[in-house]
Every structure is written in structure tokens, then in C-alpha cells.
Amino acid sequence: MNYSVNQKEELVFKCDMCHKEHIIEKNEVMSSFDSTNSDEREMGIEIEHLATISIQCNCGNEIEINISVWEYPEGCHNDESDSIDVENGKLISCFPLELPEN
Numbered sequence: 001m002n003y004s005v006n007q008k009e010e011l012v013f014k015c016d017m018c019h020k021e022h023i024i025e026k027n028e029v030m031s032s033f034d035s036t037n038s039d040e041r042e043m044g045i046e047i048e049h050l051a052t053i054s055i056q057c058n059c060g061n062e063i064e065i066n067i068s069v070w071e072y073p074e075g076c077h078n079d080e081s082d083s084i085d086v087e088n089g090k091l092i093s094c095f096p097l098e099l100p101e102n
């Protein structure tokens with residue numbers, strides 16, 4: 001994983017332009033997963049769960065957060081591979097990501 005974990009059930013990041021701190025609640029993050037990629041590998045199917053969250057900061061900056069949560073083999077969360085990318089902002093920390101419910 002490429003993010004630092006917090007115990008607050010929140011995804012926390014800053015705007016690159018005005019440095020305002022933004023918080024998105026865990027519930028909102030987990031309900032944003034709406035697509036998957038899958039691949040057949042040795043131990044079965046590998047699934048990448050994808051979420052994109054776009055917000056506009058008060059300063060006008062458009063910030064986009066792309067989250068990948070990995071499932072491999074099927075039913076197992078491979079959290080080593082999880083990643084969060086923030087465009088036009090800087091990620092501060094996030095709750096431990098989980099596999100989204102179907």
C-alpha cells in the first residue's frame with residue numbers, strides 16, 4: 001500500500017493550490033467503488049476494485065482521488081497492493097481500506 005493508515009475512518013488530503021485540508025468519511029469512500037478489472041492468474045481470479053471521487057475545493061481546484069483495492073485470490077484482500085492516487089492534491093492518510101461489498 002502506498003498510503004499512511006489512520007484510525008479515524010476518514011480519508012484525509014490537502015488541496016495542492018490552497019492547502020485546505022479535506023476529509024471524506026469511510027462510508028462515502030466505500031460506497032464509491034463502482035467498477036472492477038479482473039485477470040486470471042495462477043491461484044484464480046485477481047480482481048481490482050476501483051473508486052474515483054472528484055471534489056471541487058473552495059479555491060476552484062478540481063481534485064480527483066483514484067483508489068484501487070486488490071482481491072487475490074478471490075475472496076482475499078491483498079492489501080499490500082492497495083493504492084490511492086490524488087490528482088491536484090496531496091494524500092495525508094486514510095483508514096485501512098477494505099474489500100468493497102458486492
Ligand SMILES: [Zn+2]
Pocket residue numbers: 015016017018019020057058059060061
Ligand atoms: Zn483549494
